[in-house]
Amino acid sequence: MTLNILFAATEARWPQYEAPLHRALEAEGITDYRLATEMPAEEVDYIVYAPNSDLQDFTPYTRTKAVLNLWAGVEGIVGNRTLTQPLCRMVDSGLKEGMVEWVTGQVLRHHLGIDEVLARQSGEWRPSVPPLARNRPVGVLGLGELGAACAGALAALNFPVAGWSRTEKHIPGITCHHGAEGLKTVLAGSQIVVLLLPLTGATENILDADALSRLPEGAVIVNPGRGALIEDEALLAGLDAGHLGHATLDVFRQEPLPADHPFWRHPKITVSPHVASETRPETAAEVVARNIRRGEAGEPFLHLVDRGAGY
Structure with a gap:
């Protein structure tokens, strides 16, 4: 038939x-x-x-x-x-490869301070050497197919990578955590945090004001996962207070992101139009x-x- x-x-x-x-x-x-x-x-x-x-x-x-x-x-x-x-x-596999490339590129961008270098193209010679990757801890929230692949790629570049998932995972080369206490541990130790969690009732607003406050001062957030994983108002407050260094966001609660949304105008937010991978x-x-x-x-x-x- x-x-x-x-x-x-x-x-x-x-x-x-x-x-x-x-x-x-x-x-x-x-x-x-x-x-x-x-x-x-x-x-x-x-x-x-x-x-x-x-x-x-x-x-x-x-x-x-x-x-x-x-x-x-x-x-x-x-x-x-x-x-x-x-x-x-x-x-x-194509989606996975694209996501690994995007996440790795954005993490390296923040790690190497490329935005700052570009902003200083004024003729003034001011050398600024970034730390080695091994001294820049990265947290990956979500250790499914995409999260595990990105964590592995970052670890291969010598970043110390701590991963978090709702259930227990074991991934070679990655320090894996799970549960509420595990999330606190990963956040407290991560200078750059990558969000690759699915959006469920348990993960919506997982980065709320309390979670964001646990990040080290100057921490950077990279979100190619889902917009609703982050509480928007708490993110803006953390950036405005100087506690957070930057947020690179590829996904949003409403897409396309409205032209009058404060994310567009914020100096510490990079808006990427949902192109991390497809x-x-x-x-x-x-x-x-x-x-x-x-x-x-x-x-x-x-x-x-x-x-x-x-x-």
Whole structure:
């Protein structure tokens, strides 16, 4: 029987994904299939999905075996009560590589004081030598696929890296902490903090006024995770008081970030327009096709979302 695969993302994504999906499906040995942006709901076997698509009611998709998310984050869909089918998040090698490159670049930017160097291009010769990486402790909050990869890359550059996750993790070369006390320990010892946590009820506003006060004076925050991980007002207060040195933010509670938002004008905030990393069609299509093949073979799906945990 022909396999029916519905592509349910924004219209602009279809031309980007159509050819890579066909190539990936055929590479997995799937040849008798139909891939389209429209088809009767009762005939759909798999949904390739983006949470910002028009499809929000999964009730009619009674034959669907899995919803395969194109995004790493699932907070926009995991709470949908009509979604009873298995949900798989995107763990994509291209997305991981892009995130490692962005995070490493931003951490090195702050570590080396590149902003200050650029600001001093006035003809005045004022040498300022940064410390070695081994003397600049970095904290990574979130040790999933992306967090672990970034922590590993930073450790390879000789930064002392402490990681934190809600549950216990063991990653070679990384000092791992978990739980409430572990979070306090990581914050207190980190001159640069990178946020790569999923957004759940337990992580929203995890960097509130109390958490931010535990950071060393002059600490820098790099957030390519989710905007709501940080309490905006507390961040602004910490920067204005001089306790925090800078915040480089790639994600926000509202996107695009409104033109009148105070983040745009703050001298200690760098606004990055959600470009830290993105799912790459070529590599993401391979993950989708692999999961479809596994589903048809009766094998467990990869990257299955735990609805209770929210990721």
